[in-house]
Amino acid sequence: MIRKGNCWHCGYCLLGLPHERCPECGNVPKPPKPPPPTMTFADAATDLIDFAVKLVTVYLLAMLGPALVVAGLIAYTLINA
Numbered sequence: 793m794i795r796k797g798n799c800w801h802c803g804y805c806l807l808g809l810p811h812e813r814c815p816e817c818g819n820v821p822k823p824p825k826p827p828p829p830t831m832t833f834a835d836a837a838t839d840l841i842d843f844a845v846k847l848v849t850v851y852l853l854a855m856l857g858p859a860l861v862v863a864g865l866i867a868y869t870l871i872n873a
């Protein structure tokens with residue numbers, strides 16, 4: 793098992809060396825992986841607003857459907873009365 797601070801190729805301890813290259817096998821340590829993208833506050837706020845808009849839209853559509861049916865029934869009843 794290669795520990796941190798050791799050469800990834802041969803395991804030679806690289807701690808305290810003035811250069812990155814392994815003196816044992818000549819390998820250069822792999823560059824560290826870039827950190828994963830983190831969500832900023834603005835991104836989170838945008839996602840939250842987007843979610844709220846969708847939620848309100850679905851709510852309004854769900855409420856509007858039955859209301860239109862009831863209004864249609866009332867209008868039908870009034871016209872045919």
Ligand SMILES: [Zn+2]
Pocket residue numbers: 799800801802803804814815816817818819
């Ligand atoms: Zn090495």
